[in-house]
Amino acid sequence: MKNTSFAAIALAAFATSATAQTSVTVYGAIDAGIAKVTDKTLAVTKRDANKLGFRGTEDLGNGLKALFQIEMRYEPDTGTVESGSRPLFQGQTRVGLQGDFGMLRIGRGVTAVQDAKDAFDPFNGISGTPGFKGDVEVAGYTSQPLDPAGSSNDRFNNAVWYNSPVMGGFALNVTAGTKEANGGAAITGLGSSAAPQYPANAEASANPFSVAGTYKLGMMAAMLGYERNAIETKLLHAGVSVNPMPELKLMATYARQDQGHTKAVNPDTKGWLVGANYTVGAGRVLFGYGQKTPDGAVKTKQASLGYEYNLSKRTFLYADVSDKKAATSVKYYGVGVHHNF
Amino acid sequence: MKNTSFAAIALAAFATSATAQTSVTVYGAIDAGIAKVTDKTLAVTKRDANKLGFRGTEDLGNGLKALFQIEMRYEPDTGTVESGSRPLFQGQTRVGLQGDFGMLRIGRGVTAVQDAKDAFDPFNGISGTPGFKGDVEVAGYTSQPLDPAGSSNDRFNNAVWYNSPVMGGFALNVTAGTKEANGGAAITGLGSSAAPQYPANAEASANPFSVAGTYKLGMMAAMLGYERNAIETKLLHAGVSVNPMPELKLMATYARQDQGHTKAVNPDTKGWLVGANYTVGAGRVLFGYGQKTPDGAVKTKQASLGYEYNLSKRTFLYADVSDKKAATSVKYYGVGVHHNF
């Protein structure tokens, strides 16, 4: 609530605020390596998303906090924003309040389901080729079908997030979006090219939402999620993990996508993924195997093996091999470095 | 003035400079809410501009300071730069010196007139629908007519700013721009489509400038400003405010725009705005009513009522209603949160 007298405005704009200095944390990650993919030239690439973010919390008293987080994404091999075309703050732009009631935020970010699933992914939800995110793991589902090409698969624009407190190991996370148009291309769906089901820059036909429940008990954890996007594709996602010993984590997910609202035939796609993480000294072995089975189309099968070696709590080296069999099959070999700051 | 020996360059680039750490303040604001506008779907939107800025001052001795400020703008509901198309540092990019003589800056920013007027706006110059900025309050005037579509209304590119010190309550602010072309679309004006008065990527036909005088005496404040843009549209802007008691501020502005250089008929537009702010405990009520009267065209009439509730000095919740009658009339209802960091 600014209420400055007019004479003070210009000069005050330059006052170096001591409080401002302590209210923002600058953070991020840079991940770059070298990879060889079948039939492609050797490339400098990334394994995980590259981030530059700004976040902070403000104590409002009575256990209430204001909080914000805005996060850029970028490509370390070319210096552009993520994929060369994504929004500047592709990571997230959210502001909200946190208290005994949980956390309520508004803006743009990863949906409740897509956020919860990474803990059951043996490759931690990395976006690079050896990971399972966005394809096998979620049965090819995309959260933003009416956004412009180049948008990411796992976010909602124009949405509200509620994260419940953890109660007896159980937590509930909900994301609800508006029907606002976001400038995407037309989707033919059950219509025709002349009269597409969703014309260019269409509004959602129903409010998109995403609900995820998570549960943790001792060495066991589980999630169950359900999401409906702007063109009424539905996604059911379940995950479970167990740590039979401290250094070993086993995990599995199952996803089912229903495109019945836009596809007359073969609307269902199923995906499943099993995997393990095994810690040895400063290193960790990652293994995953999954399949995606679209109705009446060729299966995707992917196996990935990775190794991460911690140089510190913030920096690790990695090496991955991955084999993906689909309409086009690819083998992947990559090494690199990941540095959090 | 860098003068490093060649052998030290590569390594020095990575030296973590302690002085650098203290010379930049990272600051900003995030403002997001939910709004309903007549005939539009419920939307996640903003009420005020969203900022991520970097600024600092350096003491040069003898009362002289160097200062800079660069400020990004973004959309919290989609993560893009402001409006999806504005310059990365839409807020401002200025560097300069400050001393007994006042403040002299160069770069890009809000003009002297547009900067001074916000203190006389009952909605503090917010850019959202309930505000009066850029339309009613300034009679529809735009400071950057030769810039590409999507540029903002109230800035000069390629300009110099001088802010005088406050002398006996009086201050003078001046902005002067070059005639440089900025890549805008053609403006037909008094020409024809075949030979527009300002072709695409035209230079200014006269140097744009903006002058604002402000005066403060006890409970009373006033401003008088005059601005001429790159296509020689002129804007006269006057404002006055009074605080009859500490919790009440009354204010009024009058603006007159003369487009005689590019319009043969009906070149004049007038705008006026009256309003009040009333502080009650941690809350503040905002009210404004204004009209814009273009020669020979339909009037715009707007009434807005807002309420801001401070959760802290940096965070407040708000609720607004607004009714705008024009060629197309809209009613607006919105609630949200504003967090400064």
Place this chain on the structure above:
Amino acid sequence: MKNTSFAAIALAAFATSATAQTSVTVYGAIDAGIAKVTDKTLAVTKRDANKLGFRGTEDLGNGLKALFQIEMRYEPDTGTVESGSRPLFQGQTRVGLQGDFGMLRIGRGVTAVQDAKDAFDPFNGISGTPGFKGDVEVAGYTSQPLDPAGSSNDRFNNAVWYNSPVMGGFALNVTAGTKEANGGAAITGLGSSAAPQYPANAEASANPFSVAGTYKLGMMAAMLGYERNAIETKLLHAGVSVNPMPELKLMATYARQDQGHTKAVNPDTKGWLVGANYTVGAGRVLFGYGQKTPDGAVKTKQASLGYEYNLSKRTFLYADVSDKKAATSVKYYGVGVHHNF
């Protein structure tokens, strides 16, 4: 290596990390002034690149460090990214390790040759009109010919950097790039418009690389570099400098570009540059003269004289005059301010 349990993810994302706060240095530069160039209107412009960067180092023990640096570029007169079209992090995006072995980095940045040459440039490699960078000094050579229009002249995408430690005054810097396509326009070269030698979005025909050796002994320094870009244009670059007295630095460079891989006739261009820096009190005089001689085409001759006056270690004022004779000749007069933060 993130391994957080699922229940903690959402809340932990907002924990203000004390370590993060100290691991990033925000730095930059803002440089703006006023300049007049022959046949152009008076303009607000820059003399040197404008930067906003984020960097840090992490001590890994045993003399090993992790380091990263990501750097935006922008235009202070319009608020856009550099040139209005360059990548967001145009400056650099690199991550790597540093130890007794030297420094190894991966990402995008200035090549070894282009990085080493600035120390032999009397105008310190500034990008503005009075400088010699990118034209006379490097014989018109460009490091990124297959990148989209608007890319800079002196960087490699998709590359690895090695900087040796300084041994007896000698250091070796190497940059090696992949053949990856980067979305550039077609280059006709020795082909035809119908069948260009490098079609649009072509891969490199050989791995680009850049090698520079630098040597420093007492008051003398020298460099010798060789670079081959993605279309196999070769650049030889040599430089020498001497400080006969502490306040005087004399320098000279020689460059030879061989475009034999894409030009059938007149493939060679030579460039040379001599200059001096002279420190007087808080000021410094800069002088340079150079020529670029392309086979069978008109020569470019440029003389530049500059003066920098230090207001502090971080801020200086400058004034330059420059005279460039080529196919189109221009005279340049400029003044401005440069502020490092």
